[in-house]
Amino acid sequence: MFYGPDFTTNSWENQALIELADLSQPLFFGSLVDTDTKNYLSKLSSTISLKSGLDGFFELRRFKEFRIGFLLVHQKGEAQAWQIGAGGSQDGLTSSIDLEKFNSLYQAVKKSKNGQFTTQQSKWQWLPVGGVFLAETFSFRRFNAIWVISRQEFLPCSNEEVREFRSFAKLLGLWLEGLIEVEFSDLRLAEIMWALEHCPLPLALQDSQGKAIFTNAAFVSSGPPPELSWIPIGKNYELGIGKREDWDATRIDVLHSHKIALLGDLFNTLRHELSNPLFGLGLACELLLGTESPDDVSIVLSEIKKNILRSQLIISNLSKLYSEEHTTNSCDLGQALEETLTLAKSELKTIRKVLPSNGSLEGIIVEGRPLLVVQILFNLLINSSQAMRDSTQTPEIRIEENIQTNSVELIIRDNGPGLPPLIKENLFRPFYTTKQKGHGLGLALSRDLALKIGGDLNYIESPVGATFRLQLKRVL
Amino acid sequence: MSKILIIEDEILIAQSLRKFLEKKGHSVETTESGHEAISLIAQNDYDRIVCDLMLQDISGFDVLEESKRRYSIEEMSKIFIIMTAYNSPQVLEKAREYKCEILNKPFEDLRAAMEKIEGGE
Numbered sequence: 001m002f003y004g005p006d007f008t009t010n011s012w013e014n015q016a017l018i019e020l021a022d023l024s025q026p027l028f029f030g031s032l033v034d035t036d037t038k039n040y041l042s043k044l045s046s047t048i049s050l051k052s053g054l055d056g057f058f059e060l061r062r063f064k065e066f067r068i069g070f071l072l073v074h075q076k077g078e079a080q081a082w083q084i085g086a087g088g089s090q091d092g093l094t095s096s097i098d099l100e101k102f103n104s105l106y107q108a109v110k111k112s113k114n115g116q117f118t119t120q121q122s123k124w125q126w127l128p129v130g131g132v133f134l135a136e137t138f139s140f141r142r143f144n145a146i147w148v149i150s151r152q153e154f155l156p157c158s159n160e161e162v163r164e165f166r167s168f169a170k171l172l173g174l175w176l177e178g179l180i181e182v183e184f185s186d187l188r189l190a191e192i193m194w195a196l197e198h199c200p201l202p203l204a205l206q207d208s209q210g211k212a213i214f215t216n217a218a219f220v221s222s223g224p225p226p227e228l229s230w231i232p233i234g235k236n237y238e239l240g241i242g243k244r245e246d247w248d249a250t251r252i253d254v255l256h257s258h259k260i261a262l263l264g265d266l267f268n269t270l271r272h273e274l275s276n277p278l279f280g281l282g283l284a285c286e287l288l289l290g291t292e293s294p295d296d297v298s299i300v301l302s303e304i305k306k307n308i309l310r311s312q313l314i315i316s317n318l319s320k321l322y323s324e325e326h327t328t329n330s331c332d333l334g335q336a337l338e339e340t341l342t343l344a345k346s347e348l349k350t351i352r353k354v355l356p357s358n359g360s361l362e363g364i365i366v367e368g369r370p371l372l373v374v375q376i377l378f379n380l381l382i383n384s385s386q387a388m389r390d391s392t393q394t395p396e397i398r399i400e401e402n403i404q405t406n407s408v409e410l411i412i413r414d415n416g417p418g419l420p421p422l423i424k425e426n427l428f429r430p431f432y433t434t435k436q437k438g439h440g441l442g443l444a445l446s447r448d449l450a451l452k453i454g455g456d457l458n459y460i461e462s463p464v465g466a467t468f469r470l471q472l473k474r475v476l
Numbered sequence: 477m478s479k480i481l482i483i484e485d486e487i488l489i490a491q492s493l494r495k496f497l498e499k500k501g502h503s504v505e506t507t508e509s510g511h512e513a514i515s516l517i518a519q520n521d522y523d524r525i526v527c528d529l530m531l532q533d534i535s536g537f538d539v540l541e542e543s544k545r546r547y548s549i550e551e552m553s554k555i556f557i558i559m560t561a562y563n564s565p566q567v568l569e570k571a572r573e574y575k576c577e578i579l580n581k582p583f584e585d586l587r588a589a590m591e592k593i594e595g596g597e
Contacts, residue, residue: 275561279582280488286586287492290499312582 050084050183053175057149062164068129069149073180074102076142083128084183101126106146109135114162118154132156136169140177143184147172202226202242205233213237271315278315282308314342330475331370333408334361337399339370340377347385354398361401365476366408368453373472376457379446380412380468387466388416407455408472415465427459478523478594482506483513483539484559485532489581493526496590510534514542522555526579526593529560529567536560540574549575557593 050071057069074081081102083095104123109115118132119125127133133150134157147169151157157165193214196203202219206212219226219242228240285305289298317339337355341348366373381397388395393415402409419427428447447457454473459466480497484490485508494504505520507513510531517525517539525543529536540556547555553575560567561581571578583589 275582276486276489279561280486280492282582283492283496283586284488287495 050179053179054084057172063149063168065151066149067152069147070128071176071180072097072102072105072146072148073184074099074106074144075184076144085128097126102144102146105135106137106144109137109146114159115166116157116162118156120154134162134165136166138169138173138176140180143177143180145176145180147176202228202240204228204240204242206238206240208236208238218242267318271318274311275315278308278312282312310342310345317342329367329369330365331368331373332362333364333366333373333410333472334359336370336373337361337377340374340381343374344378344381344385347382348397350395351385351388352394352396354396356399356401360403363476364403364408364474366453366455366472367475368449368455368472372449372453376446376449376470377410379442380470383442384412384414384416384466388414391416404474406474408474410470410472411460411467412470413462413465413467418462418465419459428457478502479521480504480593481513481516481520481522481525483510483526483531483536484508484528485530486528489528493593496586497593500590500594502594508532510536510539513539517543518546524593524595525556526559527556529558529562537570540570540576552576 054069054071057063070083070085072081072083079099080096081099083097105127108117112135115135116132117124117135119127119130124133127148129148129150129152131150131152131154133148135146135148138145138147149165196205196214197216199216200218202222203214203216204212204219205214222242226242228242230238230240233239282305285301285308289301289305293301341353341355384397385395396415398411398413400411400413402411428444443457450457450470450472456469456471458469458471460469461467480502482490482493482504484493484506487508490506490508494506497504505516507516508531510533513527513531527536527539531539536558540552540558543552543556556574556576557579558567558571558574558576559579559581563578563580567578577592577595579589579592
């Protein structure tokens with residue numbers, strides 16, 4: 001497919017001259033159509049790649065001082081434009097650019113008398129050039145385009161240079177549409193292939209004779225050929241889509257990250273709104289405590305102060321948890337348990353807690369971000385507490401530790417009703433819940449997190465209540 | 477005894493700080509507004525100015541910038557103290573620009589914080 005003027009006949013030179021004459025630029029006859037230019041134009045006629053076509057431009061002697069040139073292309077109706085580079089550091093680059101930016105430059109170039117601009121003007125600073133640049137616009141059936149070249153310096157171009165560039169750009173326009181059409185059909189295909197290749201499901205494409213044309217990474221890595229369900233693509237092709245065993249797990253992962261991101265945002269707002277008033281209350285409380293007041297008032301005041309401190313502690317703990325996202329990958333188990341208990345204080349208020357003896361977990365460092373460890377513990381404690389809500393006897397949660405050189409086990413028992421057999425089977429299944437308001441992710445997520453940090457989470461049979469065993473990898 | 481200005485839009489914080497400092501014998505004025513702070517600073521000679529960064533009308537940095545008309549950076553480093561809950565890199569960089577001390581909210585140690593406020597000449 002070739003869209004440009006047909007120069008394949010031996011009289012291409014004559015045709016070129018006719019085209020040039022049409023441009024009513026007497027200048028061309030004298031200077032532009034030299035051997036250099038002729039070579040370039042004939043190369044353009046035979047090239048099928050926009051990039052190599054644009055690259056050739058820099059071999060032209062008359063423009064050899066221009067170190068950077070690229071094309072900005074917008075396919076009409078699309079939400080973004082593209083930059084296709086050639087020459088200099090922009091060599092061969094294809095990247096998407098903001099449509100608004102494209103349009104503002106397009107309009108400015110159209111209105112401009114000489115098409116000369118400078119990046120000293122802040123509105124052109126997004127362009128990957130530094131200094132003065134020349135630009136020309138093209139309007140085709142399906143595309144608008146801007147051709148930009150720059151010497152990468154702030155000296156303005158001479159009038160003659162500007163004139164030559166614009167004349168040359170008009171000539172280039174004759175080929176450009178065809179080259180852009182080809183380039184964009186390639187781009188589109190490349191996008192589709194990328195998406196197919198990176199799809200997490202195994203995919204295979206075959207023709208009507210059953211001959212394999214393409215398989216993606218998930219297909220290749222799935223070991224023995226996966227079972228595929230086939231759907232027809234047009235008349236000649238079929239696309240096979242495989243299943244994935246761990247698809248549910250992937251879903252949990254996505255849900256979990258969404259939840260964390262949302263929580264992070266909400267939490268930042270909350271911290272922002274709470275920390276100042278709390279600080280003020282604390283100061284005022286301190287002030288009143290320093291004045292002489294009756295005993296009962298002092299007791300109330302110190303209780304207020306204690307509660308303020310507790311609130312501040314929760315805020316600062318949460319803030320630490322969320323800011324640790326990318327910093328540490330290990331966690332002090334003693335601290336994690338303490339933080340969990342602070343976070344769940346109200347929920348666990350009426351429950352008797354039997355914890356590992358004082359200090360036995362302190363300094364025990366396990367693998368995993370503190371946020372993850374706290375979240376697992378929090379889920380387990382809240383689950384137990386909710387299970388014991390209707391219990392007739394005094395609810396109790398007992399946490400026992402079993403510390404080995406390379407691992408730590410926490411056994412978390414409650415004395416609630418325990419679990420009926422049906423529930424036990426589905427305990428760690430995602431989206432399985434016995435609670436009316438539950439999302440069925442708590443235990444599945446906790447186990448998933450535990451596995452992720454090199455540990456495990458299991459349910460252990462016990463005569464009374466429910467017992468979970470959390471194994472963690474000890475690093476210190 | 478020093479003459480101290482507290483620029484803070486949380487009234488509870490401003491008034492509590494005022495009381496604490498008055499108890500120690502200082503003369504204290506407070507304002508919630510950055511604009512008002514700028515005119516107070518222009519008309520009065522304060523020994524110490526505690527400036528919160530997040531005010532209702534303008535930023536605490538605007539107050540600092542405006543005060544450069546009256547004080548040299550050397551003088552500002554002795555007079556101003558920035559009070560903030562957010563130790564972002566931008567805040568630290570600005571504080572370095574004005575050579576001002578930073579007082580973090582909430583105070584970890586009230587007495588130490590008071591001494592920091594009283595500390596200047």
